[in-house]
Amino acid sequence: EVQLVESGGxxxxxxxxxxxxxxxxxxxxDDYAMHWVRQAPGKxxxxxSGISWNSGSIGYADxxxxxxxxxxxxxxxxxxxxxxxxxxEDTALYYCAKVAVTTRGWYFDLWGRGTLxxxxx
Amino acid sequence: xxxxxxxxxxxxxxxxxxVTITCRASQSIGSSLHWYQQKPDQxxxxxxxxxxxxxxxxxxxxxxxxxxxxxTLTINSLEAEDAATYYCHQSSSxxxxxxxxxxxxxx
Numbered sequence: 001e002v003q004l005v006e007s008g009g010x011x012x013x014x015x016x017x018x019x020x021x022x023x024x025x026x027x028x029x030d031d032y033a034m035h036w037v038r039q040a041p042g043k044x045x046x047x048x049s050g051i052s053w054n055s056g057s058i059g060y061a062d063x064x065x066x067x068x069x070x071x072x073x074x075x076x077x078x079x080x081x082x083x084x085x086x087x088x089e090d091t092a093l094y095y096c097a098k099v100a101v102t103t104r105g106w107y108f109d110l111w112g113r114g115t116l117x118x119x120x121x
Numbered sequence: 122x123x124x125x126x127x128x129x130x131x132x133x134x135x136x137x138x139x140v141t142i143t144c145r146a147s148q149s150i151g152s153s154l155h156w157y158q159q160k161p162d163q164x165x166x167x168x169x170x171x172x173x174x175x176x177x178x179x180x181x182x183x184x185x186x187x188x189x190x191x192x193t194l195t196i197n198s199l200e201a202e203d204a205a206t207y208y209c210h211q212s213s214s215x216x217x218x219x220x221x222x223x224x225x226x227x228x
């Protein structure tokens with residue numbers, strides 16, 4: 001079965017760190033770019049970060065630049081998000097999403113169920 | 122940053138009704154516009170790619186149109202299971218952005 005399963009979320013104090021993981025299965029992970037997208041409680045979708053298939057191209061939203069680091073381990077079919085200096089406004093459900101690329105461009109064709117991060121003292 | 126503005130924010134509709142949701146981009150994005158459906162307590166699911174192409178397995182009552190800055194998602198003959206929030210998304214340039222969402226309530 002083609003799926004993405006996130007883990008690593010939890011309750012963390014402001015200023016602390018957390019590392020999220022996303023385990024991929026059912027497809028050739030190292031063929032695809034991957035992204036993190038978050039959704040604050042009751043709010044819309046916000047892109048966080050993305051990484052190319054070979055980690056050669058990485059991008060971040062301004063809201064997390066300098067605090068979050070995306071990485072991947074193709075041998076382990078896994079995507080990661082290291083989150084440092086966490087703030088209350090980082091509280092959200094974090095989804096990993098797989099990219100489908102065509103000659104016309106790209107889009108997200110598969111999402112995980114998400115892992116909840118709560119930043120609070 | 123490309124801003125995507127959806128309208129309406131909320132709509133209450135009856136089954137079998139036709140629904141139209143619009144998404145306007147702050148600058149031209151060609152056809153790099155995609156639509157997702159998110160039901161309560163579920164992750165988003167792709168409905169329409171490149172403005173008008175239906176994704177595999179999506180019911181034929183869902184269709185999309187538009188290019189440049191103005192896009193439309195149409196749901197023909199709405200069903201109760203279509204109660205959800207709908208988001209547009211642009212992949213034309215970084216940062217990736219989403220519309221604010223349109224919540225559909227079924228009466």
